[in-house]
Amino acid sequence: MRQTLAREFSNLIERGWDRQLRLAVTGLSRAGKTAFLTSLVYQLRHAGLEARLDLFPAAREGRLMGAQRIAQKDLGVPRFPYDNAMASLDGTPPRWPEPTRGISELRLHIRYRPQRSGVLGALGSSNATLTLDLFDYPGEWLLDLPLLEHDYLSWSQRQQMTLTPERRAMAKEWLSAMETLDPAAEADEAELATIAEHYAQSLRSAREAGFADLQPGRFLLPGDLEGAPVLQFFPLLDLTRDDRRRLEALPQQSVYRTLARRFAYYQQHVVKPFYREHFRRFDRQIVLVDVLGALNAGPERFEDLSRALATLMQSFDYGQRSLFTRMFSPRIDRLAIAATKADHVTPDQHPNLVALLEALLAEPIKDLRFADVPVKALSLASIRATQAHEVEQQGKRIQALRGVTLEGEETLIFPGEVPPHLPQHDFWARQGFAFHGFRPLSRDTRGEGLPHIRMDAALDWLIGDKLT
Ligand SMILES: Nc1nc2c(ncn2[C@@H]2O[C@H](COP(=O)(O)OP(=O)(O)O)[C@@H](O)[C@H]2O)c(=O)[nH]1
Ligand SMILES: [Mg+2]
Incomplete structure (x- = not known):
């Protein structure tokens, strides 16, 4: 009798507990939204199996039991084409997913074991479900x-x-x-x-x-x-x-x-x-920025990206006098800003890439912190297409990248340095920044799983606290 009561009580708690999260992914065209969302869904579905997610405690501790796609609630929004994206990546030769042009949505049920020290764990609940609604929409709309x-x-x-x-x-x-x-x-x-x-x-x-x-x-x-x-x-x-x-x-x-x-x-x-x-109802968002692409395209494009981001970030300006706050009382509780395609530079450059992203978004980040919205800047590769290597050259060990170009040629490149602050004239005068397009790794090369850089860190920041 006591046991049934306890079970019913914990069922009740589980159902009533707010474990639903609306997470949106945005960024300008070609920033890497489709790749990010595809990888995110893949990593969650394969957590505890092939996916390597050491920076994501729920996965590292073996508490993630799996994720299932289920029918979404909002029938007016197209479904995110996950299967097509995976089919492209698994093709011969592997291809990047086709670009999408509007908003799309995908709903996941994530099953997990609550931590014993958490509220649910203490109540004896052995597993729980988080409903994760994912959205992908063009940053141009902002x-x-x-x-x-x-x-x-x-x-x-x-x-x-x-x-x-x-x-x-x-x-x-x-x-x-x-x-x-x-x-x-x-x-x-x-x-x-x-x-x-x-x-x-x-x-x-x-x-x-x-x-x-x-x-x-x-x-x-x-x-x-x-x-x-x-x-x-x-x-x-x-x-x-x-x-x-x-x-x-x-x-x-x-x-x-x-x-x-x-x-x-x-x-x-x-x-x-x-x-x-849509926008006002997202609980959390991640803004993707192709910093390296702009760096590669030269000073004018870089300046322009900087202006576009300033406009785009106005939608995340929670200051009392901001246009956005006045028109739509927003409620986002967490934001991530990520420099994508980090696999285009060697790992030793990743800290500079984050520093550059923070410099590019210095003002908006300051405003967000002032408005008490937690914000994290990071660099990542949703779908890593290169392999880092150390090469010896004239007695010195230097880092290089190996990958297959979009044309199908195997290459070894030395991509150069990412400046840790907004690039000045001397940077543009000095630097030829070697930025190639790479094919995604084939299944043979990549083995099981979908290789990435810091998708696990992004996942932890975006949903980790809901899985305790
Ligand atoms: N090397 C590499 N390239 C990427 C990665 N993510 C995206 N890309 C490249 O960037 C292009 C645009 O990405 P996509 O996700 O379609 O951008 P979207 O327009 O924001 O959805 C892709 O076709 C890839 O060529 C990544 O993690 N690594
Ligand atoms: Mg897209």
Whole structure:
């Protein structure tokens, strides 16, 4: 009798205990989100088996019993294509997973044995379940937060300011189409669609050239909004404050009023819902940054990454006066910031890589700490594609990397040094940074498991405390 009671009591506790966590992964395009999430799911599913997770105490102590994918709750969000990603990695030759372009979700049940010293353990509970909801969404969407502060007229003015000569050169077609557009004329749907496409094209060219201060973010990664009229707007040029009254008095069907309506619709029905329905409900997030890729691409790209990150991180600004806090009372309780693809440099460079990431995000990190949001910076490789080697050269032992290039050639490289602070002129003048694309290791080379660098440390920071 007593025993059944005790069992029922512990069942009750288990069911009632809040062991559900919503974890989101973000970063700009090609930062490594898909690779990260694929590896994260793999490592959890194979914990205690092939996965090597020494820095993840729950796994090291043998308390992780496994993870299962289950049906997600939110049927409006596409499922993260884990099986496809694994199939690519296991292919011959192995390939990186296909890029995804919108938000996706995956739900895992993690079974674990609570620590004896923990609350559940003390109650005699022998195993427990954590429901982990994982989300992957484009960091580009966060670049739209500042757009909420504007109305159509002030946004148009702001966009015009970003049109430097170089950006103008990339927007030639759009600019020439704009010459004959009269804000007071009656809107022609087809014409607006064409001009909007020219505008989107100019953003895509700017993106490719390394610019990041680009709005609207959905024009770059439309997700499921591709071709929808809500994406068919663009800024008008040469508007002044004094025009406002005149423009707002134009008929509903005028070009100006039509574009202004679409802009407001974009704010209300695209940007805000994402923050309200998704972003605000994430308990924890990890922001991935391809620091090495930017370092490799040169000073302009690096500067640009730095500006984009400053904008992106505004969504994590919990200061009382921040736009984000004012609009959506957020509730995140933990954040990780990771420099990805650390397997592109030798292990002795990893501390510098973290230091550089911290320098790049110094301001946002300071604000987060001030707002009492725990934040951790780390470097990792979700899916390690190289092997570190020591090589002797003229009597000196130096570190090198061995890997297979994307073209299938085996190589040994000396990638060079990562500066531990924001690179200055002399760095760019001196350094040729050798950064190759590598194929993922084949199953034969990698053996069982999916090799990684510090995925276990990331896991511990992101979910470890929920598994005690
Ligand atoms: N060497 C190496 N390359 C990586 C790693 N993660 C991502 N990559 C490379 O970066 C590319 C973009 O990664 P992906 O995860 O698709 O980026 P996403 O756009 O943020 O989802 C991949 O196709 C790989 O070439 C990693 O851990 N190691
Ligand atoms: Mg992706």
